[in-house]
Amino acid sequence: MFFYSLYKPLTQYLLVQKEDKIVVIRGIIGVIAGILSFLFISNEIIAFIIPLIFYVISVIFLYLYRFDNFSKWDLFGRGVLILFSAWILIFLILYNV
Numbered sequence: 001m002f003f004y005s006l007y008k009p010l011t012q013y014l015l016v017q018k019e020d021k022i023v024v025i026r027g028i029i030g031v032i033a034g035i036l037s038f039l040f041i042s043n044e045i046i047a048f049i050i051p052l053i054f055y056v057i058s059v060i061f062l063y064l065y066r067f068d069n070f071s072k073w074d075l076f077g078r079g080v081l082i083l084f085s086a087w088i089l090i091f092l093i094l095y096n097v
Contacts, residue, residue, distance in 0.1 A: 018070065018074065019074070019078060022062065022070075022074060022078045022079045023078065023079040023082050025058065025061070025062070025079070026058050026078075026079035026080070026082050026083040026086075027079070027082045027083065027086050029054050029057065029058045029061075029083055029086075030051070030054070030082060030083040030084065030085070030086025030087040030090070031086050031087075031090050032054065033050050033051045033053075033054040033083070033086075033087045033090075034051075034086060034087045034088070034089065034090025034091040034094070035090060035094065036050050036054075037050045037051065037087065037091045038090070038091055038094040038095060041095070047091075050087075051083070051084055051087040054083070054087075055080065055083060055084075058079075058083065059075060059076060062074075062075055063075060
């Protein structure tokens with residue numbers, strides 16, 4: 001029963017549309033980029049290059065672990081604004097705390 005409780009959310013995640021998966025993955029990556037940018041705030045150049053690096057990492061991740069058949073728009077464009085907005089929001093929240 002315990003393993004079924006772990007398996008059920010995973011199957012529900014797999015039933016989500018591919019566009020939503022991309023947005024969620026890039027949102028999580030944006031949050032991680034925001035936290036790392038805050039940790040490297042002493043060097044401003046690295047703090048502002050980190051989201052670009054994480055964008056490239058997200059493209060590589062989505063290319064290697066294709067959940068569905070992605071178009072070029074899905075791979076390179078969808079969810080980019082979510083990634084950068086999550087990055088800047090987390091960065092500003094941590095900076096002001």
